[in-house]
Amino acid sequence: MVILIRVPERDKHVSATAFFINIKNRAKIENMKLPIENRKYSNEITADDDGEHVSIAGWVHEKRDLGGVFFLIVRDREGFAQVTLHKKTIGKELFERAKKVPRESVVAIEGIVKSEQKAPNGYELIPEQMEVLSEASHVLPLDITGKVGAELDTRLDARFMDVRTERTKHIFIIRSRVLKTIRDFLDARGFIEINTPKIVSAATEGGTALFPITYFEREAFLNQSPQLYKQMLIASGFDSVFEIAPIFRAEEHDTTKHLNEASSVDVEVAFVSDKEVMKLLEALIASVYSKVALYPGLSKLNLQLEVPKVPFRRITYGEAIELILEAGEQIEWGEDLSTSAEHILGKTIGELYFITDWPRAIKPFYAQPTEGKDTCDAFDLMHPRLELASGSQRVHSYELLKENIESKGLSAKSFEFYLNAFRYGMPPHAGWGLGVERLLMSMLEIDNVREVVLFPRDRRRLVP
């Protein structure tokens, strides 16, 4: 097995994708006639390579038959390469075979690079050999050239094909880069990445509905969040931990911003207060925006990304209620914010902001009560369109936590595994959970959360 690792040499030819991914890993494929282990990506070839012998491989994106000359547009991860066949100078067998390859078939082509001003990238490939590695069926489930649109439902049914489109491909490359940026950011600040169980026993922090599953002879549930576990690891002495993992909510909601399986970035930090983790959160968001703003593939999303300035605006829950009332919407102190209330605030404020000092009653038992008030040291990070994250200073006193759990009508006994961690040395700590999909959809101005998940799970969809 041969593995080649290359780094693109010339910055100007580095593609949208290679902007981030500059290491390649190619293995030789057995049973192939063409030596494609040395294949080049379409963007690695330029007019300067005139006369060079190269191999490319990819999908047949389009075919343009002009009679005496035939163009085959081959698409790979990095872009498109034009393969040009002149009837008179190319072998008849190859010419006929190229014309017959169905669109979206996977081909490997070996040939000579020709500098050509009339060609899209300034070069074209004059083929000597072509191998069809996988012939595609004739009628495609979607048009991926962008001539005819497709509804989201149709696209999700054929998601593997939908990801071949430029827009969708770049959404998921951006998603990958966002997750890497988050990891790099937290890693640089001394965080330890943890993995906590997704199959849990009944005890839950409340609020949302859980998915029951069969765990051998017992009933178990899919975890709604890593909250309890990440706090327990604070007692372990890791000081700063994070997890990026799926969370499961069995709510039968049917909206453009809810999923039954979502991804969450969860952070927990010891020896700090809610104020510090808010600063961490806004710095992280700004860092993600600035990284994505530099991504060349952003142009495929028709988006001008503005990096938000830190610090974000902070308003208290009480101030939020006043703003909502001023706008003529009914709300009482103590109520959670409705969708329309969130929209009113979003419209009024018009940028990312925090809502702080929430009433104790509408925040979970682990949020630290503010001394002498009926509020707690909890915050939500809001985008004008929707909530992105929520967090708080945590209760670290065993007694208070136990009391809080019971006052919410939950059984302290079923939380014993969690409460125990507070009995033998638990530092003060604070943290938050951030919805990955919501960050992506709000940042990229995408209306439906399903667009930013490869294979979304919602009320109705379990396949693919």
Place this chain on the structure above:
RNA sequence: GCCCGGGUGGUGUAGCGGCCUAUCAUUGAGCCCUGUCGAGGCUCGGACUCGGGUUCAAAUCCCGACCUGGGCGCCA
């Protein structure tokens, strides 16, 4: 869960009681064309979600089921 929409070739649509043997685009098959880049031109193929009802007549109206888009609720 509630309230509004919608289900027509592979895809996206027009038609909304008889002019429907169903429109247009794209895709597919085939033909013409030597510089395309959403190539162009010509020929052909391909659809009314399912079940019940109303009517002389249903893609079109009514009822139900299923699927689906949006708003709200729940929730993050």
